[in-house]
Amino acid sequence: MKESIVICSGISKVYDTVFHQVIALDNLDIEIKKNKLTAIIGPSGSGKTTLLNLIAGIDRITSGQIICCDVDYSFLSDDQLAAFRRQNIGFIFQLYHLLPTLNVIENVMLPLLPYQRSLEFDLREKALQVIEWVGLGNRINHLPAELSGGEQQRVAIARALINDPLLLLADEPTGNLDSKTSFEIVRLFRTLMEKKDLTIILVTHDLRISAESDYIYTLRDGRLDGDIRKSLFSCSNL
Ligand SMILES: Nc1ncnc2c1ncn2[C@@H]1O[C@H](COP(=O)(O)OP(=O)(O)OP(=O)(O)O)[C@@H](O)[C@H]1O
Ligand SMILES: [Mg+2]
Numbered sequence: 001m002k003e004s005i006v007i008c009s010g011i012s013k014v015y016d017t018v019f020h021q022v023i024a025l026d027n028l029d030i031e032i033k034k035n036k037l038t039a040i041i042g043p044s045g046s047g048k049t050t051l052l053n054l055i056a057g058i059d060r061i062t063s064g065q066i067i068c069c070d071v072d073y074s075f076l077s078d079d080q081l082a083a084f085r086r087q088n089i090g091f092i093f094q095l096y097h098l099l100p101t102l103n104v105i106e107n108v109m110l111p112l113l114p115y116q117r118s119l120e121f122d123l124r125e126k127a128l129q130v131i132e133w134v135g136l137g138n139r140i141n142h143l144p145a146e147l148s149g150g151e152q153q154r155v156a157i158a159r160a161l162i163n164d165p166l167l168l169l170a171d172e173p174t175g176n177l178d179s180k181t182s183f184e185i186v187r188l189f190r191t192l193m194e195k196k197d198l199t200i201i202l203v204t205h206d207l208r209i210s211a212e213s214d215y216i217y218t219l220r221d222g223r224l225d226g227d228i229r230k231s232l233f234s235c236s237n238l
Pocket of ligand 2: 048049050171
């Protein structure tokens with residue numbers, strides 16, 4: 001079994017705007033190890049969300065190569081890439097992106113609702129299961145506005161798990177939470193990784209959260225420093 005689930009080789013992302021080009025990622029290499037928690041840290045604008053979006057197949061690289069679960073994205077059409085994402089990837093957005101008029105279970109079912117008939121499992125049963133995993137079994141009929149921030153984040157996590165992803169991408173999942181709730185979320189990630197065949201990439205501004213991960217990479221101006229976990233935490237009290 002290969003030990004890397006994602007291999008990015010020399011990837012660049014250039015955004016064309018009206019007046020100039022923005023080089024968001026600049027010839028970057030990164031390998032993500034299976035069944036590990038990898039943290040990506042870095043200043044605002046350094047390319048963290050861009051990197052997650054590219055690995056998720058939400059956006060396309062300008063140059064380079066991304067191989068995820070042994071699939072080279074450059075060989076996939078947009079429709080094939082969307083189907084690949086649906087089958088293999090869960091994405092947790094920073095601002096939850098829950099629909100305010102849908103209750104918890106409806107929000108969790110939403111990504112697979114259009115495909116309900118072709119699924120080999122019962123979508124509602126599956127939704128109830130992932131809601132249990134995140135500890136919200138007693139909140140399934142609540143609307144997002146009737147939940148705390150941490151609970152809303154848990155709904156977003158449940159929704160990202162509805163397709164049994166191999167790879168979970170989380171963009172600042174604790175950005176709006178107090179530190180106690182943040183650590184609960186990271187602990188939940190660890191539990192999910194142990195229970196399931198799951199790999200997690202976590203973008204965070206919070207060094208204490210990244211300290212809970214197996215690998216830490218820093219992005220700066222679209223370039224990546226190597227894994228800094230050992231050097232950082234062997235010589236500090238964090
Ligand atoms: N659609 C876009 N068009 C043009 N430029 C973009 C676009 N998306 C991002 N950028 C630019 O690319 C760079 C990287 O953006 P990105 O969103 O990846 O940063 P980030 O590290 O996630 O920042 P933050 O911590 O603030 O979320 C920034 O300079 C940003 O302005
Ligand atoms: Mg971002």
